[in-house]
Amino acid sequence: xxxxxxxxxxxxEVAKQRFHSRSYADVGIKEICDAAEIQKxxxxxxxxxxxxxxxxxxxxxxxxxxxxxxxEAFDPxxxxxxxxxxLVDAAYFWQKxxxxxxxDGRMPGCLFGNLALEVSTKDEVLRARLSAFFRLARDRFxxxxxxxxxxxDVAPLDTTSTAEAMLAYLEGxxxxxxxxxxxxxxxxxxxxxxxxxxxxxx
Amino acid sequence: xxxxxxxxxxxxEVAKQRFHSRSYADVGIKEICDAAEIQKxxxxxxxxxxxxxxxxxxxxxxxxxxxxxxxEAFDPxxxxxxxxxxLVDAAYFWQKxxxxxxxDGRMPGCLFGNLALEVSTKDEVLRARLSAFFRLARDRFxxxxxxxxxxxDVAPLDTTSTAEAMLAYLEGxxxxxxxxxxxxxxxxxxxxxxxxxxxxxx
Numbered sequence: 001x002x003x004x005x006x007x008x009x010x011x012x013e014v015a016k017q018r019f020h021s022r023s024y025a026d027v028g029i030k031e032i033c034d035a036a037e038i039q040k041x042x043x044x045x046x047x048x049x050x051x052x053x054x055x056x057x058x059x060x061x062x063x064x065x066x067x068x069x070x071x072e073a074f075d076p077x078x079x080x081x082x083x084x085x086x087l088v089d090a091a092y093f094w095q096k097x098x099x100x101x102x103x104d105g106r107m108p109g110c111l112f113g114n115l116a117l118e119v120s121t122k123d124e125v126l127r128a129r130l131s132a133f134f135r136l137a138r139d140r141f142x143x144x145x146x147x148x149x150x151x152x153d154v155a156p157l158d159t160t161s162t163a164e165a166m167l168a169y170l171e172g173x174x175x176x177x178x179x180x181x182x183x184x185x186x187x188x189x190x191x192x193x194x195x196x197x198x199x200x201x202x
Numbered sequence: 203x204x205x206x207x208x209x210x211x212x213x214x215e216v217a218k219q220r221f222h223s224r225s226y227a228d229v230g231i232k233e234i235c236d237a238a239e240i241q242k243x244x245x246x247x248x249x250x251x252x253x254x255x256x257x258x259x260x261x262x263x264x265x266x267x268x269x270x271x272x273x274e275a276f277d278p279x280x281x282x283x284x285x286x287x288x289l290v291d292a293a294y295f296w297q298k299x300x301x302x303x304x305x306d307g308r309m310p311g312c313l314f315g316n317l318a319l320e321v322s323t324k325d326e327v328l329r330a331r332l333s334a335f336f337r338l339a340r341d342r343f344x345x346x347x348x349x350x351x352x353x354x355d356v357a358p359l360d361t362t363s364t365a366e367a368m369l370a371y372l373e374g375x376x377x378x379x380x381x382x383x384x385x386x387x388x389x390x391x392x393x394x395x396x397x398x399x400x401x402x403x404x
Contacts, residue, residue, distance in 0.1 A: 023320055025227035106323040116381040117319045118225055121308040131381045164378065165391045169367075169398075172374025176366065179318040179333045189367045192398050196371075198391060 008046045010036045016057045020111045021102060024054060024118050054115070055129055061111050062133050069094070070140055080148040081194050084141075084166065088190035091170065095183040109178035113171045138163045154197075161198035169193050210248045212238045218259045222313045223304060226256060226320050256317070257331055263313050264335050271296070272342055282350040283396050286343075286368065290392035293372065297385040311380035315373045340365045356399075363400035371395050 014035045018027040029050055033043050047053040073087040099107040108114075112133055120127040141163035148154045170193060177185040216237045220229040231252055235245050249255040275289040301309040310316075314335055322329040343365035350356045372395060379387040 021323055023227065023324070025225065026324065102323075104323075108323060109319060113377055114319045117311060117316045117377060120380050120383065121223055121304075121306075121310060122225070122228065127381060127383065131383075134378060134381055161390055162394075164387070165371075165375075165394050168374035168378050168387075168391060169371045170374065171377050172370035172372065173367075175315055175319060175373050175377065176336060176370050178322050179329060179336055181322065181329065181333075185366070185370075188363055189370060189400060192364075192367050192400055195397070195399065196394050197397065198394055 007036070007038055007042060011038070011043060011046060011053065012056055012060055015053050016060060016111075019054070019057055020061075020114065021106070021108045024050075024115055051123060051125060054119075054126055058112070058115070058126075058129055058133060062136070065137075070137075074140060074144060079153065080144040080151065081153055083144050084194040085191065088170070088186065088193055091174065092183055092186040092190060095174065095177060095186060099181070099183060105181075107178050107181050107183055110171060110174045113174060134167060138167050141166050156200065158198045158200045162196060165196045165198055166193050169196060209238070209240055209244060213240070213245060213248060213255065214258055214262055217255050218262060218313075221256070221259055222263075222316065223308070223310045226317055253325060253327060256321075256328055260314070260317070260328075260331055260335060264338070267339075272339075276342060276346060281355065282346040282353065283355055285346050286396040287393065290372070290388065290395055293376065294385055294388040294392060297376065297379060297388060301383070301385060307383075309380050309383050309385055312373060312376045315376060336369060340369050343368050358402065360400045360402045364398060367398045367400055368395050371398060 011032060014032050015027065018032070018035070029040065029043060032053075033040050036043075047056070069087065069090050073090050074083045075086075078086060095107050095109070099105060102108065112130055115126065116130045116134075120130070138160070142159045145154070145157070145159040145163055149156050149159065173186050173189050173193075177183050213234060216234050217229065220234070220237070231242065231245060234255075235242050238245075249258070271289065271292050275292050276285045277288075280288060297309050297311070301307060304310065314332055317328065318332045318336075322332070340362070344361045347356070347359070347361040347365055351358050351361065375388050375391050375395075379385050
């Protein structure tokens with residue numbers, strides 16, 4: 001039991017990095033075991049299936065996202081609408097840094113968006129988990145919008161739908177940037193995010 | 203040679219439908235041959251590799267897109283900004299119809315967006331082809347924006363970047379709608395697409 005301590009964490013780390021830079025289907029359990037230097041029995045001790053591992057990876061990445069990007073960008077000391085500019089900048093710099101760290105110079109995109117398009121029609125459990133993450137992200141955006149409306153920084157609007165629109169725009173920018181393998185697209189288009197508005201239904 | 207006529211077309215049709223509703227990795231050559239009722243030799247006669255088939259599928263889908271959605275929505279008889287509303291409606295109805303036709307009731311999303319996130323870090327040839335498609339779509343959006351500016355319907359803006367922002371938003375809405383398996387999201391958020399603006403750099 002050379003690696004008894006931290007085996008689970010090592011599996012998660014290996015899977016997180018590989019699912020993100022490649023795809024869910026592309027990375028098999030054998031490859032994960034080899035990279036984490038463990039036997040298959042040990043893998044199944046922690047994760048009954050690859051899907052269970054994926055759920056844990058999503059959990060871990062969502063926690064990173066909340067404690068990293070969101071905690072930093074959504075600093076209550078910043079005026080609420082400026083938090084969106086900060087978030088776009090953070091996404092840009094993160095994609096740019098990931099691209100330069102990648103051996104082949106590829107921009108990985110958003111793990112949640114990547115997985116969502118890959119698995120949503122094929123795995124209802126993973127789809128529901130990813131959908132829950134996006135709802136959570138939307139709610140963080142909505143809170144900032146509510147604060148902005150309360151302060152009178154923006155005119156009243158449908159905060160839930162506007163938050164969802166902003167999230168859609170963020171994911172769409174990252175999708176196009178990944179397809180062009182060019183994070184600069186996020187930098188160029190990002191400032192328009194905060195101008196999105198969905199009006200309240202009368 | 204029971205199916206000599208139309209074999210290539212049948213392979214493309216089978217692959218198009220399956221890549222779209224599932225994923226590129228998920229659909230193997232054997233499955234495609236079985237569904238098209240052909241031998242593997244026949245497949246390789248038309249397509250040296252699965253990637254060649256994918257390139258042809260992208261080509262075929264891009265042609266459908268141009269002659270369907272774009273030809274209809276981007277009708278020169280419509281005021282240019284209304285074409286974007288029409289395009290969003292067309293995307294909404296198409297996703298809704300596809301969802302109800304699907305045996306499991308799943309919304310398939312955008313084939314280009316799906317493939318782009320799945321393969322962009324793994325296959326440079328496919329990535330470049332998908333990027334070229336998005337550039338083409340952006341150019342169609344840009345032409346409508348240029349017309350709108352010329353007519354004085356919108357104040358001058360960076361038409362290329364704004365077109366790209368609109369495309370990002372469209373792809374992002376479809377991504378979130380697929381993750382929620384709910385085309386209504388496109389209907390709810392769609393109207394904000396035409397309000398996106400990227401200003402000209404001074």
